[in-house]
Amino acid sequence: MSGWFDWFGDFVGIAQGWLYETLVQPLLFAAGLINYGDQAYDALEWVVIGAVEVAVMAVVLGWCERRWSAEPLVDRAAVRTDVLYTLLHRLGAFPLVAFALLVPAFDALEAALRLDGFSRLSVDEWWPGVTDLPVVSFMVYLVLLDFVDYWMHRGQHRFAWWWALHAVHHSQRQMTFWSDNRNHLIDDLLRDAVLAAxxxxxxxxxxxxxxxxxxxxxxxxxxxxxxxWRWGGPAERLLVSPSFHRLHHSIGYGHEGPARGCNFAVLFPVWDVIFRTADFRPGFVPTGIGDQLRGRDYGRGFWAQQWLALRRLAHRA
Incomplete structure (x- = not known):
């Protein structure tokens, strides 16, 4: 496994260097922005990783959807729009940009607070000999981030202004693996900034x-x-399955009831179980938002979806 990671790291480094020297560096020189060369070079690492990720998704998950589809694919134009969202997000490095911008700010804040005896919460130091192991710290970070993500997701459904933006994601009635990144840009930036912080x-x-x-x-x-796909048994409660999450997107389930929906967990259904928002019923019901059936327009293309969300947001303000 370590050999594979080494090989992948070498590949990313080679591709990153080639892109920088061939495309990015000449553009920076031409624009008089070569002082930002180091930042641009670092960002290219994320672009290369994102490109590999998208390519693997297209091949592997594309084949899986053809083999085990839950419903016929009848709206290919809607899926093409979701592909654009995916490329923008996964090659645009939203999370990495937020992380890179926040690190210097937090470093300066930490330096000031350290004078008063405060420092950041270093997970590696929680349990010496255990949490400083890479695998353990990785899982701790993943659980912490997912817990916060669960509550942000609840907020996206609970607060009217946030739902005005998040509705872009739920308005997709033709779900595919491309649908994950179908979000309003402001919604994405808010979520990524909180998780990066x-x-x-x-x-x-x-x-x-x-x-x-x-x-x-x-x-x-x-x-x-x-x-x-439904994992079934105990596994269904360990990791979110397509069946579990589809119910969250389903008309009549995804944004209704006292909690304004169900199955908010991003990775681990345990949060839905603990906070009583879990619904494990099987089946694949139609997805979308209830008022779409009454004629409300959430937009067909990227720009229409972004603009209509801003109009909904302004109406809520």
């Missing part, structure tokens, strides 16, 4: 932050898929 506060190293983000995104792509 948490990662900085608990001391996540930059390399682990990239690994955490990629692992989370791959799992989320799977459970947004047009797949008749």
């Amino acid at each position: 948490l990662a900085v506060v608990v001391g996540v190293p930059p390399g682990q932050f990239i690994a955490l983000t990629v692992a989370s995104r791959v799992i989320q792509s799977v459970h947004h898929g047009n797949l008749r």
Whole structure:
């Protein structure tokens, strides 16, 4: 396994260097922005990883959806829009940009607070000999980030202004693995900034932050898929399945009731179980938002979806 990671790291480094020298560096020189060369070079690492991630998704999850589809694919135009969202998010490095911008700010804040006896919460130091092991710290970080993500997801459904933005994600009636990144840009930036801030506060190293983000995104792509997959048994309560998450997107379930929906967990259903928002019933019901059936327009293309969300937000203000 370590050999594979070494090979992948070498591949990313070679591709990163080639892209920088061939495309980015000449553009920076031409624009008089070569002072930002180091930042641009670092960002290219994320672009390369994102490109590999998208390619693997397209091949592997594309084949899985053809083999185990939950419903016929009848609206290919809607899926093409979701592909655009995916490319923008996964090649645009939203999480990494938020993380990179927050690290210097938190470093300065920590330096000031340290004079008063405060420092950031370093997970590695919680239990010496245990939490400083890479695998253990990785899982601790993943659980912490997922716990906060669960409550943000609850907020996206609970607060009218946030739902005005988050509705872009739920308005997709043709779910596929591309649907994960179908979000309003402001919604994405808010969520990524909060998670990046948490990662900085608990001391996540930059390399682990990239690994955490990629692992989370791959799992989320799977459970947004047009797949008749249900883990069943105890596994259904350990990791979100396509069946479990589809109910969250379903008309009549995903944004209704006292909790304004169900199955908010991003990775681990335990949060829904603990806070009583879990619904494990099987089946694959139609997805979307209830008022779409009454004619409400959430937009067909990228720009229409972004603009209509801003109009909904302004109406709520």
